[in-house]
Amino acid sequence: MDTPTPLYLTRQIRAIEAAAFQREPSYAVMTRAGRAAARWLDGVAPGGGTLLFVAGPGNNGGDALVAATMLHRAGRAVRVWLLAPPERLPADASQAWHDACVAKVPTDILPPPAPAAGMAPYVLPAFPPRMSAIVDGLLGIGLSRAVEGDLVTVIEQLNHAPVPRFALDIPSGLQADTGVAQQAIRATATLTFIGAKPGLYTGQGRDFAGTVSTDDLGLPLPDGVTAEIMLNEPACFAHALPARLHASHKGSFGNLAIIGGDAGMCGAPLLGARAALRLGAGRVHVGFLNDAPPAFDVQHPELMLRAASQIDRAAMDAIVLGPGMGQGTRAQPWLDLLNAGTPRTARHVLDADALNLLAQARTPPHLNEQDVLTPHPLEAARLLSGNIAMVQTDRLAAARALSKRYGAVSVLKGSGTVVAAPDGRLAINPTGNAALATAGTGDVLAGMTGALLAQGMPGWEAALAAVWLHGAAADRLVAQGAGMAGLAAGDLACAARAVYRELVELMQGSPGL
């Protein structure tokens, strides 16, 4: 199994670059980036037409110029639009421009994009005839502020061209550290240099970056740079997946209780419980907070349903608090049971209204790194006494702050779910898609996390595995023709089981479930 993919912040990429520039000229590194881009484009960009390279004012433009020159020399039809005055390019990009001119690459210098108060928006010239793709070298990791002025309309016009767009390093306008973008190139695919960046995978990143490939340009990690953020891949958690020995019994796989289901919300804990069954929990109990809990689940009579007050808390290995729980008087005591001084054996997942109660708690409950919080951005905002914009502006920082404040693993949900541990570990999940944007999928995730905790997985690995499997199940269902619109949360459990089985087989060479 491959080692997990590290994600690097811009300051770390700059440190890797700076160390390389001690050993070799910076233009040699740009040449490698340009060559990697040319090779990549040769494989992915449709042939038979002109590739339009759009080069900006910095070294990202330099990469585009080197790639365009190489492809031109190799006989491909290219054209470069330089959106900057050539005399103001930084040294390496200036060298690349010079080389392009010497090689007689067809080029146009367009007026540099600048804020144009009170003037009509800048209109690009007509695209080259038979243009087959746009290569985006406008802005890379040097993006220092939100895109503004004429560049906004330039990007809009490029985004409207009816051809695929290929971004170099990062789609122009997307923030590499956070995945925030006001206006950015919407790429079909991105080739990112030196190391992958978190912003390609979370927030708005996935919508702008398309399929991401990485070329490390052969640059080693210098002393002092360590990967602080990982892409959540099976290599991050597979070693901790529960083994299933012949000599085992239901007690070997844990007792899980899902507490929730206030009046009118009975479905939520059932969704979680059904998913927990499919991920191998030994016994799954559902404790309802409403007066008339269903006697049994017609679809899954294996589940044990009762009033929440009848759940033997001491017998549980894991408890999921929150699905459909409401914030009524019957809910609060379950949070109070987490106060310091009250003994407990079960590890807890706090979801939905359990998180809203947690946010209001005068004395925060006693949680630890074996417990998992699963907020969506609004719940996270409440937990951090902030607002959604604050959370989404820096999802990594928000997840890290949550784990630090509450002492538990936190799972900040949404596109590119971020998982953080109290010790500072961070991961971004690459699986899942917008088919998950439907009610109940969070209940399923909470149940899956509880199932893995009940089977003894540590908090960090259980959260990573649940999030990955949940997303991979949605990806599989969509690939099989379910959704994007219309996927039901209840569809996920069996797909997650299938993905889990394949993963276990891959890991252990034998069926795991």
Ligand SMILES: NC(=O)C1=CN([C@@H]2O[C@H](COP(=O)(O)OP(=O)(O)OC[C@H]3O[C@@H](n4cnc5c(N)ncnc54)[C@H](OP(=O)(O)O)[C@@H]3O)[C@@H](O)[C@H]2O)[C@@H](O)CC1
């Ligand atoms: N040197 C090398 O050998 C290697 C370089 N590499 C490549 O270099 C890239 C980094 O290059 P870079 O540092 O020059 O920054 P880059 O992203 O081109 O942009 C800077 C320019 O954009 C401008 N600008 C910024 N924000 C703006 C905004 N919102 N709206 C408008 N303008 C804005 C900014 O202006 P300023 O902020 O100074 O006013 C400046 O002019 C990296 O992503 C990779 O592709 C790698 O291949 C490795 C080898």
Ligand SMILES: Nc1ncnc2c1ncn2[C@@H]1O[C@H](COP(=O)(O)OP(=O)(O)O)[C@@H](O)[C@H]1O
């Ligand atoms: N666009 C998306 N891309 C990937 N995952 C998504 C997307 N939208 C929602 N999800 C996932 O779906 C789940 C939704 O959880 P939540 O908002 O708590 O729903 P609910 O409370 O209705 O169960 C989370 O796991 C979230 O990460």
Ligand SMILES: [K+]
């Ligand atoms: K770019």
